[in-house]
Amino acid sequence: MTLAGKHALVTGGGTGIGLAIAKMLAAEGCQVTITGRRQAVLDQVAGDGIFGMVMDVRDEAQVVETVGVAVEARGPVQICVANAGIAEGRALHKTDLAFWRDMMSTNLDGAFLTIREALASMRTTDWGRVIAVSSIAGLRGLQGASCYTASKHGMIGLIRALSEDYLGKPITFNALCPAYVDTPIIARNTLSIAKRASVSEDKARAMMISANRHNRLISPEEVAVAARWLVSPGSESVNGQAIEIAGGQM
Template sequence: MTIAGKHALVTGGGSGIGLAIARALAGAGAEVTITGRRAAVLDEVAGAGLYPLSMDVTQEHEVAAGVAAAVKARGPVQICIPNAGIAEGRALHKTDAAFWRQIMATNLDGAFYTVRDCLGGMRQTDWGRVIAISSIAGIKGLKGAAAYSASKHGMIGLIRSLSEDYLGTGLTFNAICPGYVDTEIISRNVTAISARAGVSEQEARAMMVEANRHKRLITPDEVAQAVLWLCGPGSSSINGQALEIAGGQV
């Protein structure tokens, strides 16, 4: 079994983990639709098997129209990677409804819309891989980030339920749960943690490095290689799992 010629869709595919996954899939021969809200960012990295599609995952109608356009251009989506997300912490007593909804709309609602609208092609072809990018915060919870943690737990619940729905078919559903990954999100969080905790940016970065069990940041390519494995030969019995990439036991 090969993914060559298969159509993959990666949300948040213009940068960071999403871009690494998209490039790995394209390198293995897939036709990859990359989505995001910033068309200029997508256009900059497009080419070599990557096809840009401007789409806001928080908007149900945009996801429906975007997936339909991608299917029309490249055929049924058989590899779906709900990756788009917001990684931002806030103490619960400082969390208002607007912040809560922003996190849920992107991280959880966006995953739901994307998977639901991609399922048609998988059901039609009786082969599919859904690999949601969750977080170790979806496994154990993250201090000071209740909304984020709840959204990532929700992603895993969605994946596990779908894996039960499609047992014994050619479709599998898994989640990947990375620790701190070396992307631009780290840079943004360094500034936020520094201001919130009253520490230097160097100390804030060290806090995130220390949180990974092997005491280094994870590379986006490490996550991408796990996705390739879940799409490749011998992966069909890996289903309903939350795969931790954190350098050790969480």
């Protein structure tokens, strides 16, 4: 089997993990639609099989329209990577409903809408792969980030249920669960942790690094390699799994 010519959809594909996965898929011959909220960011990385489209995963009408246009242009989505998300910690007693709903709308509702619309065309084909980029916080509680943790647990629940729905069919559903990855989110979280914990930015960054079992940040390309395995021949029996990428047992 070859991935050449297959249409892949990667949300949040302009930076970080999404961009690393998009580049990997394009290198394998896929036509890759990447989405994000900033056209300028998408334009910077488009080309060589990568096509940028503005899409806010929180907006149902926009997701329906954008995925439909992408399918019309590049064919049925056969690889769907629900990657778009936000990561921010906040104590529960300081969490208002607006913060909670924005986190859920982006991380969980966004994954649901993306996968639902991708499946509409994927179900008409003879092969498909759905990958949700969750987090190690989808498998355990992350201190100081109850809202984020709940959203990432929900993503894994969605993937596990869908894998049961499609047992015996040529579509698999899996989640990738990385620990701290060296992306722009780390830079933003460094400032947030430093402020909340009243420590220096260097100390805040060191706290995140030490949370990874191998005491270093994970590269986005390491996550992309795991995604490559899930779309490669021989992974057909890997289904409904939450795959840790954390430098050791968590």
